[in-house]
Amino acid sequence: MSMIGTRVQRIEDPDLLTVGGMYVDDLAPADALHITFIRSVMPHATITSIDTSETEEHPDCVAVFTAESLGLSAHSPSYGLVNQDMKRSALANGVVRYVGEPIVAVVSTSREGGIDAAEATIIEYDELPLVLRPSDSLAADAPLVFPEAGTNVAFQIPAQQSESDFINGAEIVLELEFRNHRMAPAPMEPRAAVSKWETIDGDEHLTQWASTQGAHGTRDGLAKACGVDPANVRVICPDVGGGFGAKNGNYAEDQVCAHIARRLGRPTRWTETRSESMVGLVHGRAVDFRCVIGGTPEGRITHYSLDVLQDSGAHADIGALLPFFTNIMTSGVYDIPNVRFNARSAITNTVPVGAYRGAGRPEATHAIERMVDLFAAHLEMDPVALRRLNMISPDSFPVKTPTGAAMDSGDYERAMDLALEAVDYHGLRNEQAQRRNDPNATSHLGIGVSTYVEITNPMGNQEYGSVEVHPDGSALVLTGSSSHGQGHHTAFAQLASGQTGIPIERITVRHGDTAEVPRGGGTGGSKSLQLGGSAVVQASDAVVETAKQAAADLLEANPTDIVLDTDAGVFHVVGTPAVSIPWDRVATSLAEKDQRLFAEIDFKPTGATFPFGTHVCVVEVDVELGDVSIRRFVACDDAGVIINPLLVDGQVHGGIAAGIGHAMWEEFAYDDAGNPITANFMDYGMPSAAEFSMFERIPMETPTPLNPLGAKGIGESGTIGSTPAVQNAVVDALAHLGVTHVDIPVTPERVWRAFN
Numbered sequence: 081m082s083m084i085g086t087r088v089q090r091i092e093d094p095d096l097l098t099v100g101g102m103y104v105d106d107l108a109p110a111d112a113l114h115i116t117f118i119r120s121v122m123p124h125a126t127i128t129s130i131d132t133s134e135t136e137e138h139p140d141c142v143a144v145f146t147a148e149s150l151g152l153s154a155h156s157p158s159y160g161l162v163n164q165d166m167k168r169s170a171l172a173n174g175v176v177r178y179v180g181e182p183i184v185a186v187v188s189t190s191r192e193g194g195i196d197a198a199e200a201t202i203i204e205y206d207e208l209p210l211v212l213r214p215s216d217s218l219a220a221d222a223p224l225v226f227p228e229a230g231t232n233v234a235f236q237i238p239a240q241q242s243e244s245d246f247i248n249g250a251e252i253v254l255e256l257e258f259r260n261h262r263m264a265p266a267p268m269e270p271r272a273a274v275s276k277w278e279t280i281d282g283d284e285h286l287t288q289w290a291s292t293q294g295a296h297g298t299r300d301g302l303a304k305a306c307g308v309d310p311a312n313v314r315v316i317c318p319d320v321g322g323g324f325g326a327k328n329g330n331y332a333e334d335q336v337c338a339h340i341a342r343r344l345g346r347p348t349r350w351t352e353t354r355s356e357s358m359v360g361l362v363h364g365r366a367v368d369f370r371c372v373i374g375g376t377p378e379g380r381i382t383h384y385s386l387d388v389l390q391d392s393g394a395h396a397d398i399g400a401l402l403p404f405f406t407n408i409m410t411s412g413v414y415d416i417p418n419v420r421f422n423a424r425s426a427i428t429n430t431v432p433v434g435a436y437r438g439a440g441r442p443e444a445t446h447a448i449e450r451m452v453d454l455f456a457a458h459l460e461m462d463p464v465a466l467r468r469l470n471m472i473s474p475d476s477f478p479v480k481t482p483t484g485a486a487m488d489s490g491d492y493e494r495a496m497d498l499a500l501e502a503v504d505y506h507g508l509r510n511e512q513a514q515r516r517n518d519p520n521a522t523s524h525l526g527i528g529v530s531t532y533v534e535i536t537n538p539m540g541n542q543e544y545g546s547v548e549v550h551p552d553g554s555a556l557v558l559t560g561s562s563s564h565g566q567g568h569h570t571a572f573a574q575l576a577s578g579q580t581g582i583p584i585e586r587i588t589v590r591h592g593d594t595a596e597v598p599r600g601g602g603t604g605g606s607k608s609l610q611l612g613g614s615a616v617v618q619a620s621d622a623v624v625e626t627a628k629q630a631a632a633d634l635l636e637a638n639p640t641d642i643v644l645d646t647d648a649g650v651f652h653v654v655g656t657p658a659v660s661i662p663w664d665r666v667a668t669s670l671a672e673k674d675q676r677l678f679a680e681i682d683f684k685p686t687g688a689t690f691p692f693g694t695h696v697c698v699v700e701v702d703v704e705l706g707d708v709s710i711r712r713f714v715a716c717d718d719a720g721v722i723i724n725p726l727l728v729d730g731q732v733h734g735g736i737a738a739g740i741g742h743a744m745w746e747e748f749a750y751d752d753a754g755n756p757i758t759a760n761f762m763d764y765g766m767p768s769a770a771e772f773s774m775f776e777r778i779p780m781e782t783p784t785p786l787n788p789l790g791a792k793g794i795g796e797s798g799t800i801g802s803t804p805a806v807q808n809a810v811v812d813a814l815a816h817l818g819v820t821h822v823d824i825p826v827t828p829e830r831v832w833r834a835f836n
Contacts, residue, residue, distance in 0.1 A: 123754025140193025250374025269321025294602020364436025526813025545615025560600015606793025735798020
């Protein structure tokens with residue numbers, strides 16, 4: 081009974097849509113104290129004094145902590161590749177480096193009382209020079225955000241040769257500088273933490289409820305921060321209302337909650353407000369590009385150079401390393417013989433940058449797809465024809481690119497053809513020409529094409545999975561992966577059901593509790609299905625083999641003669657289906673011997689996978705107002721074998737929405753004094769469903785040989801393909817007016833100024 085390819089309805093949704101989920105804030109003990117953080121209102125300053133005398137007099141105030149009073153010391157970044165001299169403490173100590181950095185923690189008996197008490201705190205600052213843009217950060221006379229580091233460069237990947245030497249052999253050379261601007265991940269559920277310490281057998285044990293994408297990584301980070309053995313830390317990750325990469329890490333506030341609970345001997349709780357989330361949760365993207373493309377008059381791309389200037393924000397963390405992933409995917413889907421990459425990550429006095437849906441790979445696609453369209457426009461060549469001429473052919477796989485991407489499988493041209501056929505590309509070009517020839521037309525048509533390939537599970541992680549069948553015939557699946565909306569419970573139950581024949585409704589999937597799940601890599605890099613799903617399949621197969629041994633004893637047969645009828649969920653001797661043993665009887669027989677019908681697997685992949693696809697965006701641009709509206713959006717995303725098309729639809733639609741939002745509305749901005757000017761949903765352009773047209777997904781499956789499912793990742797693909805498709809469409813709509821580029825987000829003002 082194969083369940084692969086079946087549109088199984090999400091089994092986690094009924095509770096979420098009726099009674100609601102159970103989130104961190106719902107699980108706090110009744111006696112938990114509330115923590116309110118006082119954050120910096122200065123982008124860069126020395127803290128000269130902190131007066132908490134009135135704060136401490138508030139009737140609800142229990143305690144007030146600073147870095148000094150809590151004994152917090154500065155520590156080097158957790159990623160060894162970044163500049164280790166850029167140290168920070170969980171609460172700012174002496175210097176603040178961005179608006180929103182936590183300085184003081186107020187502990188109170190009520191949430192409201194904590195807010196009132198916090199407002200009485202007086203912090204005085206001496207302003208320091210600031211840098212807001214990465215280009216300013218690298219200037220020779222730039223103030224240093226971390227003087228002890230002697231530089232504002234947090235990480236770099238130097239090119240092997242200069243741009244001029246590299247591009248010297250190209251016949252035609254085009255260059256463009258543009259940006260992939262800063263944005264806020266803005267998950268529906270803000271961050272939250274609950275901390276509780278207990279003494280067990282003389283040892284301190286921490287239980288932390290966390291809104292995180294990886295319970296085990298969070299556990300290890302907390303253990304290190306608190307100086308205890310990871311075995312003495314339990315992290316429980318309940319329902320999580322969105323993560324998008326931004327909840328994949330250890331935040332200062334989580335550590336402070338644990339420290340304070342330990343100090344006071346009382347549980348603590350903290351849930352950030354939306355405004356806090358906008359300046360406390362890491363931001364995404366924030367990249368400046370300098371691109372140079374070279375080729376022949378016939379359209380063959382021979383050279384491509386990408387210079388990346390990554391804004392790391394105020395602290396060197398995973399955001400500083402994002403160019404590492406951009407480097408791998410520099411040349412995209414194209415067979416370009418000469419590729420150059422150069423990157424620097426610069427510290428600025430802004431919210432730290434982190435991983436956001438794609439984490440470095442959307443940036444690579446954005447750069448190459450914009451340049452391919454620019455090259456096609458220069459040659460007056462159809463951008464589709466130019467792509468077709470330069471794509472890596474399907475018979476080349478497996479293939480290794482000049483930047484080291486070891487691609488497993490792909491058929492890029494077919495994905496493009498399917499998307500173009502669905503959107504009626506030639507018909508749209510005819511309509512576009514008619515509008516351009518109409519002198520009275522005020523709305524012009526643009527067609528944007530974006531072909532992409534990305535790497536999923538880029539760090540080569542492994543994943544844990546286990547399956548246990550109980551004496552009542554039900555099954556429990558444990559996974560080290562972590563769900564924050566993707567449908568893991570449905571997918572993993574579907575896989576286990578397909579391998580065992582146990583009905584989905586009798587299979588429970590659990591994750592996110594380090595006391596129950598012994599290890600795990602969490603969710604990130606679109607790796608859950610290809611790793612966690614493969615582990616569940618292999619664990620299911622192992623359970624079946626154990627069950628065959630037990631069934632053989634019951635049937636008095638040779639184990640090699642036992643088969644499992646997955647349609648009926650019973651075991652029988654081959655050729656004798658009339659006499660069969662169900663799962664409950666097999667499990668009961670083992671339980672009577674004090675044995676479990678259980679198997680666990682750590683699935684170790686042999687390589688990363690490379691999903692790919694083509695997005696086509698059709699826009700109408702009002703040349704009187706600059707307004708952009710999307711008429712159609714078609715996406716062909718190939719993620720290998722599709723386990724559940726319904727889940728894939730959801731992931732692609734969510735990804736497209738995120739990518740379009742980035743291209744059209746979302747931008748986190750600062751004024752020249754370093755003050756955030758889009759720090760809430762009144763000012764930040766967060767789109768709703770009303771802003772989008774319907775998305776059309778074209779199915780395509782190119783299996784990977786690197787896991788037993790043949791599956792690749794899908795969670796980030798929609799975001800990667802959609803942003804450049806929108807931008808290319810807007811530029812295409814205005815090309816006849818002499819417009820060659822419009823920066824994103826393509827706001828009406830920016831579009832209008834492009835041709836006026």
